[in-house]
Amino acid sequence: MQSSPTGPARDAYGDLLRDTRGLRREQQAAREAWFARLPSEKKDELLFELEILLKGVACFANPRNHPGPPRRAPIVMQDYHEPLMLVRDGLARVVYLARSLLGDRDRAFVFQRYLETMLPEDTVRTRLLREGLAQSSPDEALFVLRHGITNQMEIADGLLRLPRVPFRLFYAQCVAIQREVSSNGYFNPLTALEFRPEFDRITSRPVLDLIPQAPGEQAHRFVALTFLSLFRMLRYLRLLDAIGRDLTDLRRLAGRAYLVLAVLRSDARALSSYLRKRAGSLLADSFEDALLLVPAHELRSRHDQMLADGHKLISIRGALEAIAASLRLEMRRTFEHELPAPDQNISVDDLKARLAAAARNLRPALQNAILFLARSLGVRLDEGGVFDEKEARKLSSERLRRDVWIFARILHAFALKARYIDATDDRWAGAASFQFVKEFLSYFKAMGYPLLRGSDYPRFNEFMASMSALTDTDLLDPSRLDAAVEESEAFQAFLNDLFEQVSRREELVDVPFDRKGAAQALKLYLGS
Incomplete structure (x- = not known):
């Protein structure tokens, strides 16, 4: 296993499989x-x-x-x-x-x-x-x-x-x-984000090889926890698919499905909350501890490696926080808009159809989160070699194309809004006038950052600098807003080209883009 100057290498993946049950x-x-x-x-x-x-x-x-x-x-x-x-x-x-x-x-x-x-x-x-x-x-x-x-x-x-x-x-x-x-000594799965070697082992060798490459013990654990949790959620979806295929009785179907859905929502919320609240501080503390352990006479010789590890940790933190925001958005959209309430009067066929649709929409989102985390570690994974589903590459490409189209529309709306309002007006000083910028930043974290990082956008640093400038102030600085608008328009043009490139992929050549469905998804995202 690879060691790192930022801390000792431990098998966080094995520890999580073995110890989370207690x-x-x-x-x-x-x-x-x-x-x-x-x-x-x-x-x-x-x-x-x-x-x-x-x-x-x-x-x-x-x-x-x-x-x-x-x-x-x-x-x-x-x-x-x-x-x-x-x-x-x-x-x-x-x-x-x-x-x-x-x-x-x-x-x-x-x-x-x-x-x-x-x-x-x-x-x-x-x-x-x-x-x-x-x-x-x-x-x-x-x-x-x-x-x-x-x-x-x-x-x-x-x-x-x-x-x-x-x-x-x-x-x-x-x-x-x-x-x-x-109170059961052997069958007590009630811990949040717990894993079992019987059914949680990751079978993809490329993913397993990636986990130890995270620099430092905390990063290693965060990456292992996120990979295990995302693969576990994919297994929940496979279980929902199996339940929908096997049953024709409404009560038996609903009783099993709603309990599985509750676990899915709970685990997604637990992972999202943990990554959002703890990733930044724990990764920073881990890097600080490792830096303090470096002897003074080795600082010069290890400077470049420590700097590279620091930048890699920043990338990992951004990926983890983006996954947390994306999970929160996807689950809210699915549970509040696509799935029926427990007391809703619904036929068995309708329930099966809505369960299948929810799983079909969530699966590529979870798969793309896994691919995005791998990309933040410097590796592009092939969908077919990571996931069991036969159409994983097609589903991933369809979701990428839809997300590219959606975020291009969000960028366009943000730029129009910012251009329309007079930046010298006194209204800019109020919190309400700044709200649309905060909303845009939240959409960027959940959807835009994975696209920015995963697409090798050539103006990545400039775009991130403009977003950071907006985040770092409570008052709207016209010069900062203008810079953000210019970068947003440039990124929108890049996404428009990327949309055409993705549409020409082999797996999508004969698959027309569902513009109506994408517009409906955009409406639901904005509503969430």
Whole structure:
């Protein structure tokens, strides 16, 4: 593994796969041995869905993770009967998956349930219950989980007989399930941004080779965390696709899909927040610590390498913050405008179509984020060699073409707005008059920066300097605004040419540009 003057090389990727679950070493070994013994050909898919649905209940307890437009009514005034129904139907799938993984041992569960209800003596029943809570092995832990989730299903069935389910009752039920899961020694996926070697290993060798090239331990960890999280989100989308293909019953489909969506929204928010709030400061602290460790007599000989590492860290920080902004924008657009609310009356075919459309729109955004992060590390990756999807290159090119068109329109609107308003007017001194500049800068961070970095724009430094000049002031300086407008117009012309170049790619030669769809996407982005 490559070492760096900015810090010791550690296997952050391996650490994240191994340690984020918090299992002790002997538990880790026992779980790996148990997983290896499972006979099912699709055991990784079964276990992945089981753990995602368990995590989904905890995430779905938070209404912020529900799709649909924002509600005006306070949560205490809303009826959570339908969300509780979705949780109950998701639990039914958890029980089925646990039974599949237990195999013949599931018969012991059925027999124990029978004894618990038939034994007349409380002491015998209590002893039997205590014995059933043992978790000395993964099989026993899964047995306990199956038992507890079955009990929670029966409670939910009782609550659903009520004419109305207030939020506090819905939340209490979800928290009870969450505590059941959190007490499990081997199947507790409730940590945010946690990974498992059974189904989170990155199979792309070019991506694995990239991770250690980030200079310094903190950068190494940030890059590994971001790659793992983005690949995990792509797997959520594949799970949603599989759910939509397999089911024709609305309740069974919705119960599984909404819990997976809740995990997707929660993980995306957690990653976006962490990168936005922590990337800059932690990378700077890491570089400062490494610089202070350099002996004074080596400063001259190591100056060029330290300077190169510093510039690389700046590039990585910009990429991570852009990915955070893009994730936030994409998730808000998808969840608030494309997906139905849990209580919306919808047919099974309509739900399947909207789930498929959401996955189809999010997939290239996540894939392009992976490619963009690699580009910030100095490497261009081939879509076909990184992603499993057969049409990854086509999807990536279609999204790039659409994003180029959208941001060119945003640049044009910004330049027109800035040219139209008299920069010497007193209104420039007010916060309201500066709002359109702040909005433009937010769009640039989410969409423009990846295009700027990924397209090898020849005036990259000049454009970034003009954007930094706007960011660094609370009052609108006419000279700074004029410089930003000139650079924006130049970048718009470059994007117009890039749009034509992308359209001539082999995978897009026979694919007409959906201008109406792009305009609708632009409207949704601006609304978010």
